[in-house]
Amino acid sequence: MSISDILKQKAAAGQKVLTEYESKELLKEIGIPITEQKLTKTKDETLSAAEELGYPVVMKLMAEDVVHKSDMGAVKLNIKSKEAAEQAFDELMEIPSEAEKQISVQKMAEEPITELIIGMTTDPQFGPALMFGIGGILVELLEDVSFRIAPITEYDAKEMIHEIKGFPLLDGFRGKPKADIDAIVETLMKISDFVIKNEEIYEMDLNPVFIYKEGLICVDARIILKSETK
Numbered sequence: 001m002s003i004s005d006i007l008k009q010k011a012a013a014g015q016k017v018l019t020e021y022e023s024k025e026l027l028k029e030i031g032i033p034i035t036e037q038k039l040t041k042t043k044d045e046t047l048s049a050a051e052e053l054g055y056p057v058v059m060k061l062m063a064e065d066v067v068h069k070s071d072m073g074a075v076k077l078n079i080k081s082k083e084a085a086e087q088a089f090d091e092l093m094e095i096p097s098e099a100e101k102q103i104s105v106q107k108m109a110e111e112p113i114t115e116l117i118i119g120m121t122t123d124p125q126f127g128p129a130l131m132f133g134i135g136g137i138l139v140e141l142l143e144d145v146s147f148r149i150a151p152i153t154e155y156d157a158k159e160m161i162h163e164i165k166g167f168p169l170l171d172g173f174r175g176k177p178k179a180d181i182d183a184i185v186e187t188l189m190k191i192s193d194f195v196i197k198n199e200e201i202y203e204m205d206l207n208p209v210f211i212y213k214e215g216l217i218c219v220d221a222r223i224i225l226k227s228e229t230k
Contacts (some may be wrong), residue, residue, distance in 0.1 A: 002191055003030070004197070007026075007198050007200040007201065008200060008223065010022075010200075010225060011226070016224075018223040018226060019041050019062045020062065020104060020224075021062050022223070023204075023221040023222055024220075024221050025037075026223065027218055027221055028156075030193075032187055032190055032206075032218055033215060033216065033217045033218065034180070034218045035058070035108075035217060036053060036107040037106045038106075039104055040102065040104075040107045042106060043086065046085065046089050047082060049105040050079065050105050051082075053105060053107045055080050055109060056078045056218050057108055058077050058079065058106040059075075059076040059088045059089065059095070059106075060074060060092075060103070060104045061074035061086065061093075061095055061101070061104075062104050063097040063101050063188050065098055067082070070129060072196075073091070073095065076088035076092065078106070085117060089103060092103060110112075110212070111209050113177060113212060114134060114138035114166075114169045114170065115207075115209065115210060116184070116207075116210075116216070117131065117133050117134055117139050117205065117207040118130075118135075118184075118206040118209055119132075119151070119206060119207065120201070120204040121203050121204075122202050127150070128149070128192075128195040128196065129149050129150065130146050130152055130195075132145060132160045132164065132184075132188060133146065133166070134166040142165075144165045144166050146161075146163050150195055150196055151193070151196050152189065152192045154189065157184070157188040158181070162208065170211065177213040179213070180212060180214050180216065181213070183216045191204065195210055199223075199226075200226055201225060201226070202225055202226040202227075203222075203223075206220075206221045208220060
């Protein structure tokens with residue numbers, strides 16, 4: 001089934017917010033690196049997945065009505081043992097939810113140079129607009145982001161990266177390595193192409209994206225589909 005078919009199917013079924021797991025699997029299909037992840041339902045499946053991925057791992061509760069996972073305690077980081085994984089599973093399953101509960105077990109990503117946000121929102125007049133900035137928990141505090149209307153060119157992508165105030169963090173700030181700017185450009189171009197080809201998408205957030213000296217990896221993502229009223 002193509003990505004377009006999957007999105008149409010989700011929209012037709014009334015699912016407006018894709019889970020993190022679903023969102024990242026779609027991103028992987030378009031060539032954006034994601035943290036390796038496995039979806040589980042039972043404690044035994046979860047422990048097996050953690051063993052297979054190799055500790056340390058991250059465990060997150062996947063449920064359609066649990067959107068802001070960090071605020072609800074639905075993310076367990078740096079789990080280093082079977083015992084810690086068992087405890088994390090029990091705590092995640094206690095979080096209130098009306099939806100089906102599953103666990104996303106993910107390989108713990110290495111520490112990045114900094115965290116980024118790459119996103120897209122739908123402007124009522126101009127259509128899909130791409131966003132780029134410094135990500136993680138600093139997004140709302142700094143509000144340091146740039147925008148361009150899709151589709152974008154490589155030149156547009158480079159402009160977006162250079163015009164944020166936080167650009168020095170990507171350019172060897174205080175002796176840190178320089179970030180892989182080409183990897184960011186490539187990712188912005190892929191997102192631009194993705195949203196132009198799939199009109200069902202209303203909004204996207206890749207946050208955080210961990211950027212390194214070589215390459216990047218999407219750690220968390222959310223895709224929101226258009227509703228009939230939009």
